[in-house]
Amino acid sequence: MIEISNLGKYFGDNKILHNINLKIEQNEIFAIVGHSGAGKSTLLRCINGLEKYDEGELRVFGQNIGKMSEQKLRYLRKDIGMIFQHFSLLEQKSVYENTALPMQLWGYKKSDIDKKTVELLNLVGLIHKKNSYPKELSGGEKQRVAIARALTLEPKILLSDEATSALDPKTTMSILDLLKTINKTLGITVVLVTHEMSVVKNAAKRALLLENGQIIGLGEIEQLFLKPDERMRKFLGEEDILPNHGVNIRLYFPSTVSDKAIVTAMARELNIDFNIVWGRLEKLGESVVGSLVINVDSEHVDIAKKYLQAKTDIFWEIIQ
Ligand SMILES: Nc1ncnc2c1ncn2[C@@H]1O[C@H](COP(=O)(O)OP(=O)(O)O)[C@@H](O)[C@H]1O
Ligand SMILES: [Mg+2]
Structure with a gap:
């Protein structure tokens, strides 16, 4: 659906994007993550042709974005909705009018506009506020209006640039739930930019x-x-501080074995001592995964390795 190969982008002499290779499949929820200034928004804007790139190729629905005329891009953008951190609503227009705006700009029939607007305001749970103005809405409600507006032209892709970054954690989760629903029920591919x-x-x-x-x-x-590699661990702010005696083993628990029972069992069955250096359980979507670093005395390493080798559902590695 979105295919990016060897994409490079400069602002003046500064290279902002280097050799980006990426495929985003139809119907997935894909995240572009990075700290501020990483180039996330620029990459997102390349996808809908709002930003030009200098190297490589970017195809959306098989069409080469870099070679399209402005006129064609305008049509392509009908298929690519976008939402932003600060909602970009028009303050003088009501919820209904804000939502209906793209359809008006494209000259849709009034009855079609009405039908679609009502349908989408129902979907985002704001039909009861259709006559309210943005200043009367909470942040979460404003983002819901922006989402409804982004869906009016029936896009196949929804680009979200930090859409939850101005919201509190609870509202963030409710907006993410809405995006997941949209992805599932309308089959829209969602590209989420976030830090x-x-x-x-x-x-x-x-x-x-x-x-x-x-x-x-x-x-x-x-x-x-x-299984974060070193750069990923740095990115997550997890510089490991490891004991410099014995041997450190990192265990990874897939969703199916996401508790520490395995470690307790290992201690009991092998009758050896080891220390838990650190451990972490994470909720990823619907599942829970964990990773754990243990420190084993050198003399016990071999039996610990043998024990772990027999457990096919646990990944592990010796780390320094
Ligand atoms: N229009 C622009 N002109 C010059 N530099 C820009 C422009 N837009 C973004 N940049 C620079 O490009 C880099 C990436 O910016 P951006 O894509 O906005 O990052 P992010 O969204 O990850 O915070 C930053 O260093 C930013 O200063
Ligand atoms: Mg940005």
């Missing part, structure tokens, strides 16, 4: 980690969080 790990973990199936315009991680989020 918040909690958003990624809650909503996305796959994610791309961007740092200084470079991809430092790409994959299923269970994999990214379950």
